[in-house]
Every structure is written in structure tokens, then in C-alpha cells.
Amino acid sequence: MHYEGNPIRPPSEASSIILQVAAGCPHNRCTFCGAYQGLKYHRKPADALTADLEFAARYCKRQDRVFLADGDCLALPFADLGDLLRLIRKKLPWVRRTSLYGSGRSMAKKSAAELAELKELGLARVYIGLESGDEEVLRRVNKGVSAAEIIAGGRRLRRAGLFVSVTVLLGLAGTGGTTRHAVMSARAISEMRPHQAAFLTLMLIPGTELYHAAEIGEFILPDADKMLAELGLMLENISPETMIQIHANHASNYLPISGRLPKDRTALLNAISAARRGRTSLKPEYLRGL
Ligand code: SF4
Structure with a gap:
């Protein structure tokens, strides 16, 4: 396969043809x-x-999922995306799920009819980076779209019958805005009603603006306990009507937990509380990754 850079894919696409x-x-x-x-x-x-x-047609016959990389393949023109999905169906007829990343901007640019047609052609799942439901946090991190646009986009995808997965980034508001980040993110998830939500824990990457901001003291990364408190507040505040799969078991997370809301809410909150009281050991820093 011809890859440039390091193609990124969601954890649940680990066994997909990239x-x-x-x-x-x-x-x-x-x-x-x-x-x-x-x-x-x-x-x-x-x-x-x-x-x-x-290559995939010859050597990837045991993989029945395709992930279209890199970031925001939903931004491709509708006709090109349709042609590509037709080609996947023709060349890899055993594939039963094709997924990609979508942004607030690319979701808004596809009409309801286009989304429905893409679904018909084999697009099954869209991964969206919400990062935070707090508009101020999104502006500060230069996300380029508002939470309102991402929520609206996610709802449109759902109406088109697509599986929607959304990512929230614990710690993104720094130590100062953690409560608002948690409450607003929970509200955004409740409004969007994605099928699943993944909670990742922020890690500062050398070379990024946020890393530099942390170096000069303009951004303070919450510690493990504050990250867990933030996750707990998010899970508490997702509305009781929201039925959603929760994944907080990414390599970046201090405490790998997952479950379904609303039925597992108490168990998830108890697990967080036990970890915060020191009854469960957290993942050491050297084992965390992205
Ligand atoms: S987090 Fe932002 S910069 Fe990174 S891939 Fe997503 S949209 Fe692009």
C-alpha cells in the first residue's frame, strides 16, 4: 500500500484495510x-x-472493513466519494463497512440526499472530532468550526442512517475551564445523540502550539485526577435519555473503562471514583500513547 506520512485511524479501525x-x-x-x-x-x-x-483485492481478503484516510475524507467531492465507494464494492465485494473522518465543515457541505446516497453505496460510519462542547475552548484551540456546527452535522449524519462516533478530548480546557468543558461536552453529546463517544486524554505533542503554550505557562495540563474528575462529570451530565456506547479505553487514558449509557452509568462512575481514591492503579505515564 502507498502511504504518505503516518495515516491515523480510530482504534476501532485497527483491523481495517487503510x-x-x-x-x-x-x-x-x-x-x-x-x-x-x-x-x-x-x-x-x-x-x-x-x-x-x-493490492487489497489480492492480499486483504480476510479484512471486511475499509477506512478511508487521512483526516476529513468526507470533504472529498460527492461524485468522487461515490465513485470510490462503487469501486470498493466492485474490487472488494466482501467488505461490509467503509468508514472515514468527517469535520463540521464537510458534514455541512453534503446534502441530506447525498449523505443518503453515500450510505446506499457502502459508507457506514463517520468519526467526528468534537473535542469539546465549549465554544470558547474550540475557538482557543483553533478547531475552525463551532460545537453547534458539529452537533448539527452529527444529527444530519444520523438522519441519513450513518453510524456516528464522536471524540471528546479530556483536559483540552486546561485546569481553568474543566467544569464548563465537561458540562458543555456532555450537553453537546446529548444533543447530537451519536451512537458512540470516545473520550481521549490530552497529551501534549512537541511542535504543536499547545505544547509551546504549556512550556511558557499559558496552558496548564490537568493532572490524572483532574482528568478523571472531568470524565466523571461528563458521564454524569449526559442526559438520561441518551443511549450511547462509551469508550474511555484509548491508549492515552489513565483508567481504561467502557460501557453503555444509561445502563452502565453508575458502574462507570464507581470505577472512576475508586480510581480517584487510589483503589485502582492508573496507567503509568510511560505506557500512555496516542
Ligand atoms: S484535530 Fe484538527 S488538525 Fe488534527 S486532523 Fe482533526 S481537524 Fe485536522
Whole structure:
């Protein structure tokens, strides 16, 4: 397969065929993100894509999922995305799920009819980075879209029948804004009603603006206990009507937990509380990763 840079994929796409359709991220300005440092966003040449599909057709017959990389492949023109999904169906007929990342901007640019057609052609799942439901935090980290736009986009995807997965970043408000970040993120999730929410814990990446801000004391990263308190507050504040799969078991998390809301809320909160009281050991820093 022809990869440029290091294609990033969600943890639940670990066993998927990673088809890199475009390299990098069209936004690439979030202050905390080091995923595509130094990589200028561009579409991959058609012949590289054709060769990758031929390779997958020969050697990836046991993998029944495809993930279209890199950041925000939903931003591809509708016709191109449709052609690509048709090609995947033709060349890899055993594939039963194709997924990609979508941003607030790219979700808004696809009409309801286009989203429904993409679903019909095999697009099954869209991963969205909400990061925070607090508009002020999103402005500060230069997310480029508002929480309101991301919520609206997620709801449109759901209405089109797509599976929606959203990511929230613990610690993104620093030590000062943690309560508001938690409450507003829980509210955003309750409004959006995604099928699943993944809670990752912020790690400062050298070379990013946020890393620099932390070095000069303008941003203070919450410690492990505050990160857990923030997660607990989020889970407490997601509305009781929201039925959602929770994943807080990413490599960056201090306490790997997962479950379904609302039924597992008490168990999840008890696990967090036990860890905060020192009854469960946390993942040591050297074992954390992105
Ligand atoms: S967080 Fe997502 S949108 Fe922001 S720069 Fe990174 S890949 Fe692009």
C-alpha cells in the first residue's frame, strides 16, 4: 500500500484495510494536533489508489472493513466519494463497512440526499472530532468550526442512517475551564445523540502550539485526577435519555473503562471514583500513547 506520512485511524479501525485517499488534513490548524505536522494536504494520485485497491483485492481478503484516510475524507467531492465507494464494492465485494473522518465543515457541505446516497453505496460510519462542547475552548484551540456546527452535522449524519462516533478530548480546557468543558461536552453529546463517544486524554505533542503554550505557562495540563474528575462529570451530565456506547479505553487514558449509557452509568462512575481514591492503579505515564 502507498502511504504518505503516518495515516491515523480510530482504534476501532485497527483491523481495517487503510486506504489513503488523501494525505494530511485540509484544516491542519488545531493547536493540540500533531497528527499531520509538516504534511501539506493533497489528494493521492489516481494510479496509487488503483494500485492500492488491486493490492487489497489480492492480499486483504480476510479484512471486511475499509477506512478511508487521512483526516476529513468526507470533504472529498460527492461524485468522487461515490465513485470510490462503487469501486470498493466492485474490487472488494466482501467488505461490509467503509468508514472515514468527517469535520463540521464537510458534514455541512453534503446534502441530506447525498449523505443518503453515500450510505446506499457502502459508507457506514463517520468519526467526528468534537473535542469539546465549549465554544470558547474550540475557538482557543483553533478547531475552525463551532460545537453547534458539529452537533448539527452529527444529527444530519444520523438522519441519513450513518453510524456516528464522536471524540471528546479530556483536559483540552486546561485546569481553568474543566467544569464548563465537561458540562458543555456532555450537553453537546446529548444533543447530537451519536451512537458512540470516545473520550481521549490530552497529551501534549512537541511542535504543536499547545505544547509551546504549556512550556511558557499559558496552558496548564490537568493532572490524572483532574482528568478523571472531568470524565466523571461528563458521564454524569449526559442526559438520561441518551443511549450511547462509551469508550474511555484509548491508549492515552489513565483508567481504561467502557460501557453503555444509561445502563452502565453508575458502574462507570464507581470505577472512576475508586480510581480517584487510589483503589485502582492508573496507567503509568510511560505506557500512555496516542
Ligand atoms: S484535530 Fe482533526 S481537524 Fe484538527 S488538525 Fe488534527 S486532523 Fe485536522
